[in-house]
Amino acid sequence: MSHPEPDRALYTISVAAQLAGVSPRTLRHYESHGLLAPARTRGGTRLYSDNDIARLRRVTELAEQGVNLVGIRRILDLQDENTRLREDGRGDRPDGAVR
DNA sequence: TTTCTTACA
DNA sequence: TGTAAGTA
Structure with missing residues (x-):
């Protein structure tokens, strides 16, 4: 019961492009530069x-x-790493100590 | 028709 | 970033 979430929606490149207001060409470009990693x-x-x-x-x-x-790419990686650390469950450092 | 890769401008 | 070729 961890996640009552239904099926997560998936979009084709054309739909994703419209949702983000860019062209499919741009999405493929972002991916080639490691900014995105959509499933296939x-x-x-x-x-x-x-x-x-x-x-x-x-x-x-x-x-x-x-x-x-x-x-x-660097900003996104750092944001994601930060999010990952927060979700690690050991985020309660009484005195705010890190490590 | 859409998407994919590669490639040129 | 747009477009084209040749596929799947």
């Missing part, structure tokens, strides 16, 4: 999850702010 069908078609869409939104937002792809 057996035939190779990309399947974007809600998480991918959320990540994609962070990408477009940073891009609008003038951050280049290398910078965006």
Whole structure:
């Protein structure tokens, strides 16, 4: 009962592109630079999850702010690592100590 | 028709 | 980033 969530929606590249306001070409470009890693069908078609869409939104937002792809990748990796650490369950450090 | 990769401008 | 070729 950890997650009552129904099936997570998946989108094709054209739908994901519309949701993010960019072209499929741009999505493939982002992926080639390690900014995105959508799942694939057996035939190779990309399947974007809600998480991918959320990540994609962070990408477009940073891009609008003038951050280049290398910078965006680093920021996203750091954000995700930070989120991962928080969700690690050991986030209760009484005195705020780290490690 | 859509998507995929590769590639050119 | 847009477009094209040749596939699947």
